[in-house]
Amino acid sequence: MDNTFVAAPLKKRRGRPSSASYDITSERVQTVIAMVRRRATLQEVGDAIGVTREGARKVIAKIAQRYGAELLEPNEKVWNVHEAARELGISDYFIKKACDLGKVSFRRRGERIWLLDEAGMKALRQRFSPEGERTTCVVCGKEFFKRRTRKSCSNTCSNELDRRSYEKTVSKEPSLESLRGWRNDVWEKLQSRLPTKHEEWIGVHEAVLRSGLSPMQINWLGRRRVVATRPHPEAKWRVNGKSITLYAASEIEIARQVFESYEQKKG
Numbered sequence: 227m228d229n230t231f232v233a234a235p236l237k238k239r240r241g242r243p244s245s246a247s248y249d250i251t252s253e254r255v256q257t258v259i260a261m262v263r264r265r266a267t268l269q270e271v272g273d274a275i276g277v278t279r280e281g282a283r284k285v286i287a288k289i290a291q292r293y294g295a296e297l298l299e300p301n302e303k304v305w306n307v308h309e310a311a312r313e314l315g316i317s318d319y320f321i322k323k324a325c326d327l328g329k330v331s332f333r334r335r336g337e338r339i340w341l342l343d344e345a346g347m348k349a350l351r352q353r354f355s356p357e358g359e360r361t362t363c364v365v366c367g368k369e370f371f372k373r374r375t376r377k378s379c380s381n382t383c384s385n386e387l388d389r390r391s392y393e394k395t396v397s398k399e400p401s402l403e404s405l406r407g408w409r410n411d412v413w414e415k416l417q418s419r420l421p422t423k424h425e426e427w428i429g430v431h432e433a434v435l436r437s438g439l440s441p442m443q444i445n446w447l448g449r450r451r452v453v454a455t456r457p458h459p460e461a462k463w464r465v466n467g468k469s470i471t472l473y474a475a476s477e478i479e480i481a482r483q484v485f486e487s488y489e490q491k492k493g
Contacts, residue, residue, distance in 0.1 A: 248288055258285055262298045265341060304341045313347075315363075315370025315379045316354055324353060396449050405452070408488035412481045413452050419480065427456060427472035436475070437482035444473065453477040 248255060254275055261271050272282035290298055307325075311318045324330045325340060330349045332340045342350070360369045365383035378384040398404050405413050428436070433444045448455040454477055457469035 248285075248292060250293060255289060258282075258289060259297060262286055263300050264302075265300055265304060267339070302343060304343055305347060307340050307342075310342055310347060310350060311380075314350060314354060315360075315368065317381050317384075319381070320354065321350065324350065329353060398450075400450050400452050405450070408485050409447070409450075409452060411488065412447070412484045415480055415484060416452070416477060419477075422476055425454075426475035428475045428478065429458075429470060429472060433473045433475075433478045437478050437485070439481065439485060444478070445471075447481060448473060453481060 250256075257274055258271055261274060266274075268279040268282045268286075271286065272279050275282065275285065277285065286298065305313065307318050307321050311321055314321075321330070321342075322340070325332050325342075330342065330353070331346045332342045334340055362369055363379040363383050364377045365386050366379065368379050370379035378387050400413055430441055430444050433439070434441055437444070439447075447453045448471055454474040455471050458472055459469075461470045462468060463470060
């Protein structure tokens with residue numbers, strides 16, 4: 227038996243890339259430049275040259291340092307969804323929906339980023355503003371491409387506009403002219419009702435169980451002052467620290483009767 231020890235060959239350690247590996251004429255550098263110009267992700271660049279995302283970032287930084295960042299600028303004008311939405315003055319949602327429906331040409335950058343070229347932006351401009359008409363957002367005052375009867379430029383402004391409209395509606399005194407449907411009937415019936423001496427006050431959960439209405443409907447009746455409410459003397463919400471609202475049980479019962487009658491007639 228031969229007991230001669232044979233040493234295993236040593237693995238060659240990877241050192242820093244030599245200056246020759248960053249030669250602009252090399253295929254590796256040309257590949258990186260071409261991919262960065264078309265806004266490929268770090269993962270895609272790394273996969274192409276056989277390094278990690280961090281390695282790809284360092285290679286790109288080294289090329290930019292040696293040859294100038296202008297060399298890596300995109301060779302064509304492209305927009306991501308957020309940039310396109312900001313330029314057109316519309317929400318990201320409408321652009322993504324147009325891409326999903328195949329109305330606008332785009333290409334993917336990785337899994338989450340969508341890029342649009344000049345043709346895609348032209349299609350978006352024609353789709354969301356056929357006549358090029360611009361209007362002013364009623365919330366922030368920014369100009370944007372008008373689409374149908376939209377009055378706000380973004381989802382944020384739209385939410386703010388809804389909040390203002392809600393506060394304006396809530397601030398109105400309830401009346402037969404300002405209420406509709408079964409809520410109008412509840413208000414009319416409560417006006418002829420005599421107040422009780424010993425009223426029972428219940429929370430929204432108990433009001434839902436007794437009436438069959440949704441929490442939103444119960445809350446709306448209280449906000450519009452259709453039914454009587456008062457704050458809980460002790461209990462508060464954990465989220466905002468405000469007192470929990472209590473509702474008059476007798477008036478919730480009237481609302482239940484009116485709503486059931488309304489549903490029967492409707493059915």
